[in-house]
Amino acid sequence: IYKIYTNELEGSYLKVGDRLSESNLELESERAASILRNNGYYGFTKNYFFYYADTTSAQDGALLSVVLENYTRNEAPSAARQHTAYTIGSVAIEPQGNLRVKESFLKYLNQIESNSLYNESAINNSYQRFTSNRLFSSVNIEMTPRDSSYVDCKILLSPSKLQSIGFNLEGSVNSTGLFGVNPTVSYTNKNLFGGGEYLTLGIGGNYQFMIKDPKHTTEFSLSSTLSLPRFLLLPSRYFSGPVLPKTNLSLSFNSQKRPEYERSILSTSYGYSWNHSQNLRFQWYPFRINAVNVFDMDEAFFSSLSSSYLQYTYQSHLDIGGGVNMLYTTAPETNPKRSYFYARFQGDISGNILSMLDGGLSKNSSGKRLIFKVPYAQYARGELSLVQTSFFGREKKMSLAARLLGGVGYSYGNSEALPLEQRFYAGGANSLRGWHSRTVGPGNSQLDPSFKIANQTGDMHLEANLELRFPIFSVLNSALFADAGNVWNLSEGFDDTFSFKNLSKSLAFSWGLGLRLDVTMLLIRVDLGIKGYDPAQMAWRKPNEWFAPNGYTIHFGVGYPF
Template sequence: MRPDPIRHILLACSSVLLVSLLASCSTTRILSKDQTRLKSNVVTVVNRKDYPDFQDPTLDNYVRQKANTYFIKTRRGGWNPFLYIANWTNGKGKGWDRFVTKLGQAPVVFDPALMLDSRDNIETHLKYIGYYGSTVKPLAEIRNKQTVVDYRVRLGRQYPIREISYEVEDPLLAEEIYRDTVNSLIKVGVPLSESLLERESERSEAYLRDIGYYEFSKNFYFFTADTVSVPGSALLKVSVRNYPRGGRPEDAVRHRRFYFGKVSVYPVSDNIRYRASISKKIPQILDTVQYEDITILYDRKRKIRPSILYKMNRIEPGDVYSSSIVNSTYQRMSNLRIYSSVSVELTKTDTNIVDCSIRLIPSKAHGYKVNLEASTNSTGLIGISPTVSYYNRNIFKGGEWLSLSVSGNFQFSVRDDTRATEFGANAGLSFPTFVFLPDRMFKNIIPRTDVELSYNYQRRPEYTRNMIGANFGWSWSSQSNKYYFKVVPLQINIVNLPVYSDAFLESLTNPFVREAYKNHFEFGLGFDIQYSSDPNVNPANSFFKADLQFDLAGNLLSAFNRFMPVDSSGFRTIWNSPYSQFVRTELSLAYTWKFGRDNKQALAVRALGGIGYAYGNSAKMPFERLFWAGGSNSLRGWTARSVGPGSSQMDETFSIPNQTGDMRLEANIEYRFPLFSIFRGAVFADWGNVWNLARTGDHESMDGGSTEDQTAEELSYFSWKNMLRTSALSAGAGLRLDLNFVVIRFDVGIKLYDPSEQRWPNIRTWFRRGGYAFQFGIGYPF
């Protein structure tokens, strides 16, 4: 066999690189002779058997000096490749040193003084949580210039509460406190601790302020514990004085129950004019409107209707003061999403009256958004997907959200006249109310009723498709904004193919697949549940996201089958089109781990799975409900819809790739790192594919077809046994421009394993025709 010089060169380069990396595999090379790296902190409770119920995962938080973070963590260390990168410096301080220093993670230099401070912190904390006389002995073990610090904790004595007595100076307040003792955290048998007393005084303060005691605070609580009279136990006396801690008995004042007085709402219409009026540069001109029992002070323009402000408000004059009512009003005003700042100011105007002033600073009411995605591959196929949208958060001066968007998808080949065009328009209107349910049922959140209309036009060489859609439903977020819910009890889609090629339908040898490309009517429901551990637009720390979608169509219509006409294929029809019947669900889980200097580096992973099944009045899910892979947010070694299902070859029926399947599995990993200025880099790998589900009748439907057709169909099916060899794998690198308000992304993905060929492409073919794809997108892929 003739030797391959390229392979020998690559092998030699790889060997040199491997030897170089092994030679520099040290996490301490850049440390001075008298320095060591803090490898790990370990907290060991040496007398845990005496306290089997001891649980405090926060002990590590009281260690002053943290060790380096790790991808794979063990009790006494871990593995982080960026520690090695930081040690690749050559000591010259030039470009290479600056690059690896920025990319890598510098070793944490062990500081003995911080170790002693950590000891004191842990001992103080243990006393705070009720372990009196605890001791901490730190032991530093040094090996190979790496230090592991073991904080050996010996828990001190606990004093269970044996008896509780109360002394409340104010008789009216005493009634409320005694009534609330059933909810008290202080109970007989519970170990005494400063933490317990602090939490109980805060809980009681919140309770009393919620039932009218506006001026009450936890500082009116006094605690006395006797641990001598009964050895091993504590006798606790709880006192509530009429003067706070640090005050004098002669200044004592009885606690009063307060009531809401005048309620004023000031919706600012002009931020600039408002700031000028605050600085007294211009006089403030107000238009006073009395609506029901609240006073509204408009300046210049009325940009919000009085009825909406009254509806959002929960504070009513004459009612007993309640802090939860004040917080509810704040949350509801904020959740309108038309104000950048909401403040609720309380002013004591009498011995037991507080007036309320609600000031609302407007945010930007409307604006435009532009999004663009593009991809191309080595075959010369180019795809461009622009979207332009307009939003108005207060279209009818009642907090209604209007959204309008126009999108397109244009695919063409630079090698021939192949073209495909897709155009879409969407209009949505969201009202700040839950239709069919009273608003008072919702305490802090504002549910919204959503109505959407959409139109989609597709023109491909094989067919032309029109789709009209309408949705009605409700959406809301949790009080923390971590959860988002959307329920759509009414989803309607009407799909019509006015123009199609007879040769196209004849080429679809499987009648089940053929049904996906016929006129149909969809009537169903769906829901969407999203979760984010950090609801901020750009989280500063690590975060987790999850998204579950579910759709069900045709079940309600199936109850009226006997009243519907039947077409030539045996399907029930509405307006001469069969209605679709299917179930479809999709789940996405993503975690982004941020680390390094100022959390500028990130490792993001995502797992995604979806499946759909047609039954009853449908032989195949509608085309628009099928799954596809590839593109800028999926398998980036392929353009959109150009991979799968399974190990199927590209369907030559379509001039432009249109590969789809009944299910989808995908996993992605991406490492993101800073380069310089606004430029960021990334390396990534994507695994997954789409597959069809084998169903009864598929093979029979292929009888009479060619052997090639039957084989192609079988290659598209999913099976656990063949999942790996029918999956696609790509990897690549990307460049990102972080403009703060938007991230512009350029990626190049290489096919590492192509399921249609069921082999690993040789490295020499990566950049040949069909071996790679360029991707362009706005924002991160996940």
């Protein structure tokens, strides 16, 4: 024991010259006991350590002795017994109920090995690997001493609900009578092939319309994602940590029908996700494809677009590239009830590998290189979101949430502009709540009359949101909020081009009041957003205009906006 402890003195809380404090003595006891439990000493506690301070032999100091006894602080010396290092005996993994799981998968999750020295870290690591898989509702690891040198292990696994169906509905209506409805239905299977494979299927839609107006937009989507609890193409020994890495494969189809055009998008991707630590998560997609087909284009609409730059965004193209998502959070739990901060970054790059083949590719009349008779997109895009939520007040039931959001995309090479699906937009239930989605910006622009249903987008997005959340009674809560931001284009020579000089005049501002029904597992939200400063009018709205036509928007949603 002496050798084990002295080999780990570098991390000690007791340093020569430090102030002698009871809290540091307690921390050192806990640290030393943990070291010994990781080296075979099953059941070892901090109470075996005793400290003796001689304050008479050193001026303005103390000579500290650390003594390890065979009895605890609350026992008499007569209770002394020998400290023994234990070896793991039998290891049994027992799924409960009707759970059918491949034995190879259970062995992959387990890090506790028979005939190895008892190690508390391996037990905690195994526990977290089992629980992080979402396959089990509870995990119980029982350690039972067989004799004075062996301890047997039994892992009891209770299954969670393996299949489920979810439903989500968002909606909005503004004072001009523009309605928007966005329903989604999802199906999940947590154990598709018996090895923790997580399948998600989704059906979604979006419908925007105005009463007594035949023009409307419809959108329909199908999506599927299969998440495998391992990192394909790399040995599992590289991922022995507490959270399993995942390999993600996805396939989706989206169909949009607008008065001006129709568009379909077939997408697929292959990537990985893993936790670098409890607070830092990564997703990396080395390969993704979006095949975009635009058809039934209204010729009058296409001709009305003010530049070839805008016309390019409404053409069929092939988007082949990769991307990365990073999330840092101080509260990794699903529904934090304490103050927390998180930062989320999403980056995409497309077309660079294809550009290496330009010499062998044909061109269209505009000089763009073609793949399967359509141009390929080439761009870089990034978006960063910073969110701080602080709880305060009686029983910490009030909170102040703030978000800063920024994104920018840049097209180059084979592209004149960002693809439409990669452009930024503002407004909606999770953005500038005084506006319907895609009805604000870019910059000081008026709504484009070419669109029967608004579709304002830009190359750049800046936004700030502040929300005070407070209880009313029981499960009914409320919120006061303020939103500011907009989207802009980067191409020069247009009124909607971003510039710091004109920034204050082009920032939209809205404020409002919301009601939230919080039933723990589900939060239903209704927000009334009122336009404050309208960049299209370059003027603040007066109080008598707040509830006038085009002065407010009502949003319905599930979950917090950020």
